[in-house]
Structure formats: structure tokens, C-alpha cells
Amino acid sequence: MSAPKTLQFKPLHPTFAAEVEGLDFSKPIPDSVIAEVQEGIDRYGVLVFRQANMDNDTHVSFTRRFGELDSMPFIRRRGRFPDQPHLFDVSNLDDSGEIVKTSDRAITLLKKGNELWHADMQYHPRRDKYSMLRAVELPPKGSGGETEFADSRTAYDDLSEDWKDRLENVVCDCSLLHNRRSAAPDLYRDVDPYDWSISHFKAVYPHEGSGRKNLYVTSYTYRFQGYSVEESQRMIRELIEHGSQPKYVYRLTWEQPGDAVMWDNTAVWHRALDASEYIFKYPRDMRRTNTFDNGPYAWGENEVGKDWKVQLPKDPLVHEG
Numbered sequence: 001m002s003a004p005k006t007l008q009f010k011p012l013h014p015t016f017a018a019e020v021e022g023l024d025f026s027k028p029i030p031d032s033v034i035a036e037v038q039e040g041i042d043r044y045g046v047l048v049f050r051q052a053n054m055d056n057d058t059h060v061s062f063t064r065r066f067g068e069l070d071s072m073p074f075i076r077r078r079g080r081f082p083d084q085p086h087l088f089d090v091s092n093l094d095d096s097g098e099i100v101k102t103s104d105r106a107i108t109l110l111k112k113g114n115e116l117w118h119a120d121m122q123y124h125p126r127r128d129k130y131s132m133l134r135a136v137e138l139p140p141k142g143s144g145g146e147t148e149f150a151d152s153r154t155a156y157d158d159l160s161e162d163w164k165d166r167l168e169n170v171v172c173d174c175s176l177l178h179n180r181r182s183a184a185p186d187l188y189r190d191v192d193p194y195d196w197s198i199s200h201f202k203a204v205y206p207h208e209g210s211g212r213k214n215l216y217v218t219s220y221t222y223r224f225q226g227y228s229v230e231e232s233q234r235m236i237r238e239l240i241e242h243g244s245q246p247k248y249v250y251r252l253t254w255e256q257p258g259d260a261v262m263w264d265n266t267a268v269w270h271r272a273l274d275a276s277e278y279i280f281k282y283p284r285d286m287r288r289t290n291t292f293d294n295g296p297y298a299w300g301e302n303e304v305g306k307d308w309k310v311q312l313p314k315d316p317l318v319h320e321g
Contacts, residue, residue, distance in 0.1 A: 042209030067291030116219035125302035139282035155243035201300035
């Protein structure tokens with residue numbers, strides 16, 4: 001006889017995403033409850049925890065239960081949590097906790113890449129599996145800051161057989177530079193992404209937790225091997241437009257500080273919505289943890305064990321002089 005379940009999963013969308021009830025982050029969480037969360041994330045791809053009210057240590061330790069933790073790269077700034085390298089500072093605050101009111105055009109443009117559909121760290125040789133994002137401080141309601149998710153497993157299911165045949169075993173060349181330039185064409189003008197960091201992942205992989213196939217084509221995908229850049233980009237746009245139709249998308253509205261969301265980057269895409277309404281006016285203190293993928297497709301088509309961090313030109317606007 002199986003033990004009674006502790007958690008309840010309330011579906012938020014017809015095909016994926018659920019709100020989790022019954023988990024108290026202020027108390028030790030037994031392995032049996034972690035197993036229920038694992039079952040839920042495998043099924044739904046996105047789990048929302050309202051009023052989880054975690055502190056930094058709890059956030060990090062909970063995520064660690066699901067795999068080896070990735071670390072925050074120190075790019076352009078050290079971050080507010082230098083002693084907690086596994087905590088990604090994705091706020092609009094500077095290292096002193098004040099709202100960033102920068103006039104640095106490059107920094108402003110670089111952040112726009114997060115508004116395109118993506119899967120975390122697809123541009124590294126070892127991809128990330130789970131992400132967990134929590135709200136510590138939020139802008140007033142109605143001023144933006146929502147997060148959207150797309151059900152890339154169901155999007156794959158609904159592809160035509162012709163598309164499925166074309167994508168079988170196709171390898172994607174993935175580039176952070178391409179994503180940033182796609183979102184803000186003034187960045188990296190005339191720079192060839194192949195002169196910088198490129199990772200390689202197939203367009204489709206089986207999802208380890210469910211056995212379903214997942215469409216792993218996002219804004220980081222620059223080219224399909226065997227196709228020209230131009231033909232690849234046409235195909236990629238068509239696939240992302242298909243996978244981001246409203247019937248595949250769930251929009252998460254952050255209701256109050258303390259809310260958290262966990263998602264599986266090998267089962268869904270996500271993006272931040274336009275931040276222009278709040279970014280220089282109201283604090284939005286968001287913190288994220290990520291785990292590396294430790295499954296059979298973790299390294300994609302990259303050399304297993306040969307890890308590296310993405311490299312980009314130091315000045316993304318050098319062409320402007």
C-alpha cells in the first residue's frame with residue numbers, strides 16, 4: 001500500500017504548469033515529498049509555489065535536492081551575493097541594493113535577450129535542467145514583470161510529420177551572441193557568432209522524466225547543421241512561432257513577494273516580458289538557482305566533460321566607435 005500524498009497539484013493550463021499546495025519551506029522537507037515534487041515537475045514542466053517565503057539558504061538547499069548546482073557567472077558586476085555563487089541575481093538592483101538607473105546603453109540592450117524564448121544555458125556545453133526563481137520584492141501590479149512559459153513538448157507533439165522527419169537528428173549551433181543581437185540588432189553588428197562561443201544540441205531530445213519528445217529550438221539557435229544560416233533562421237522562426245502560440249503558453253503573474261516558480265528547461269521554454277514600465281522606477285528583486293542536467297543528453301552533441309563558459313566581445317557596440 002503506497003503512502004498518502006502530501007502535495008496537491010492544481011493545473012494552471014490545459015497541457016502543462018501546476019500550482020503546488022501543501023509544501024512548507026520553513027520545515028525540513030523529507031525525501032518522500034521531494035519525490036512528489038519530482039513527479040510533478042516531470043509531468044507539468046512548471047511548478048508554482050505561492051508564498052513559499054524562502055530565504056537564500058533555503059532556496060539554494062531546496063534546489064540542490066534536484067541536482068548539481070550551476071553558478072552565477074560574474075559578468076560586468078560581481079552581484080549582491082558573492083558568498084553564495086549558486087544564487088543568480090536577476091534583479092534590477094545594483095550591488096548596494098539600489099535601483100540601477102544606468103545610462104549604459106549596452107547593459108540595457110543586453111538584457112533584452114531575456115525577452116526572447118529560451119532555455120537556460122543552452123549556449124553552454126552542458127545544459128541546465130531545473131531553474132527556480134523567487135520574488136523577494138516586486139514592482140506595483142500592472143507595471144510588468146510577468147514571466148511566460150511555453151509547452152515545448154506539446155508543441156513538438158503537434159508538429160506535422162514532415163517537420164518531425166526534417167528535425168530528426170538535426171544538430172543546432174547555439175549562440176548567446178546571436179540571441180542578444182536578435183533582441184537588439186545594434187549589438188555585435190558585423191560580428192560572426194562562429195568566431196565566439198558555440199554549443200551544439202539536437203533540435204529534438206526525449207524528455208527524461210516523461211519519455212515524451214521535446215522541441216529544443218529556441219532564440220539561442222543560430223543555425224541547423226546542414227542548412228545555410230538564412231534557411232536555418234527561416235525554419236527557426238517558424239518553429240518558435242509554432243511553439244509560442246497562445247494555446248501552448250502560460251503567463252505567470254507574480255502575486256506577492258515570496259512566490260516562487262520551478263521549471264524544467266528540457267521540457268519548456270520561457271521568457272521575461274517587457275521591463276520598460278518598471279526597470280528604472282521600481283525595485284524588482286528576483287533570485288534564481290539552476291541545476292546542471294545530469295541525464296543522458298546533458299552535454300548534447302558537445303564533448304562530454306569539456307566544460308567552458310561563454311565568451312563574448314568585451315564591447316558589444318565597438319562598431320559605433
